[in-house]
Amino acid sequence: MADRLAFTKGHGTENDFVLVPDLDGTVGLSPARAAALADRRAGVGGDGVIRVVRTAAADEADVRETADRAEWFMDYRNADGSLAEMCGNGTRVFAEYLRREGLAAGDAVVVATRRGPVEVRSDGDGWAVDLGPWALADPGTADRDGFDALVHVGADDPFSALSVDMGNPHTVVALPEGLDLDDLDLTRVPVVNPVPAHGTNVEVVRPIGPGHIALRVHERGVGETRSCGTGACAAAVATSFWAGALDTGSTWVVDVPGGRLRVRLLPDRGVELAGPAVLVADGMVDLATLPD
Numbered sequence: 001m002a003d004r005l006a007f008t009k010g011h012g013t014e015n016d017f018v019l020v021p022d023l024d025g026t027v028g029l030s031p032a033r034a035a036a037l038a039d040r041r042a043g044v045g046g047d048g049v050i051r052v053v054r055t056a057a058a059d060e061a062d063v064r065e066t067a068d069r070a071e072w073f074m075d076y077r078n079a080d081g082s083l084a085e086m087c088g089n090g091t092r093v094f095a096e097y098l099r100r101e102g103l104a105a106g107d108a109v110v111v112a113t114r115r116g117p118v119e120v121r122s123d124g125d126g127w128a129v130d131l132g133p134w135a136l137a138d139p140g141t142a143d144r145d146g147f148d149a150l151v152h153v154g155a156d157d158p159f160s161a162l163s164v165d166m167g168n169p170h171t172v173v174a175l176p177e178g179l180d181l182d183d184l185d186l187t188r189v190p191v192v193n194p195v196p197a198h199g200t201n202v203e204v205v206r207p208i209g210p211g212h213i214a215l216r217v218h219e220r221g222v223g224e225t226r227s228c229g230t231g232a233c234a235a236a237v238a239t240s241f242w243a244g245a246l247d248t249g250s251t252w253v254v255d256v257p258g259g260r261l262r263v264r265l266l267p268d269r270g271v272e273l274a275g276p277a278v279l280v281a282d283g284m285v286d287l288a289t290l291p292d
């Protein structure tokens, strides 16, 4: 039995991940082991852990069924070890890893995810991926101003928000006039009402100009992160909805604390995320330091 585990550290606009190759699915990844790998002091450190596994060897049957469309499965875990359906920044880092390792060739690769296969294609010095279709909560629940939730961020009075489903859940807050993103206390989990059944990722968005927004994000299963790819898409969808411009194929520059992403709204509720992916380092973890 190998006593060490190979890993690669990577990030997309400083949303960072520990990639663990387990190509034939023989090692597995328990929630406790994922959380230990993500630990920034006793482990490698990251917002998430991504197991790189052949789709045919995935634990979930519905993922295995997509093996004819995608050879590799992005098995995404949050820093707390919880599963997530999708990770936008993670898909770009995953594609970069597959290309560097010679596990994929050419300018595009279809990646299996819990949300279904997505095509990640080379885009300038980064990657682009359609993370759609997005969905709003039952439009009937969005009041006349386009909000369907209230969010307490830190000690502030509640802010109005809109739920956006990107395969994973998002609650997008429109930062009230006169407040500054930098002043928000995102050290605690924002309190969302109605309480989302499976938790949610909370983005607080500020308009910068036409087709340009900035956001901070508190991620489900992590805490505040420097960037969230599905969150950038959710924020662009919500901002377009509030502007009554959802059907215009708009493009967005999304400034996140860790850098800049681009989002393009596509027909049929498609939404393309584009941005960088960096592989920072490779290493080995002593299995004796990890829980089973």
Ligand SMILES: N[C@H](CCC[C@H](N)C(=O)O)C(=O)O
Pocket: 015, 048, 078, 083, 084, 085, 086, 087, 088, 089, 090, 168, 169, 201, 219, 220, 221, 222, 227, 228, 229, 230, 231
């Ligand atoms: N925390 C998220 C998953 C990671 C999403 C984010 N890192 C991205 O780039 O989309 C969730 O539990 O739904």
